[in-house]
Amino acid sequence: MMRCPNCNSKDIGKIGSHQFYCWGCFIELTVNGDKMSVYQVEEDGTLSSLDDLFFEDEIPTQVHLN
Numbered sequence: 001m002m003r004c005p006n007c008n009s010k011d012i013g014k015i016g017s018h019q020f021y022c023w024g025c026f027i028e029l030t031v032n033g034d035k036m037s038v039y040q041v042e043e044d045g046t047l048s049s050l051d052d053l054f055f056e057d058e059i060p061t062q063v064h065l066n
Contacts (some may be wrong), residue, residue, distance in 0.1 A: 002020065
């Protein structure tokens with residue numbers, strides 16, 4: 001069972017083949033394989049990505065010793 005990454009609710013509805021909607025906090029989720037994207041639905045119906053708030057890509061730091 002999928003849970004919302006924002007509010008931890010299980011009240012998730014399917015709105016497309018890989019798209020879901022959280023009725024607890026009103027965000028849209030897109031799942032493609034192992035990758036999940038999170039969007040806020042704006043007043044005009046457009047989607048704004050919230051991925052930078054939920055998923056931080058760890059950038060490996062390389063140190064070169066000479």
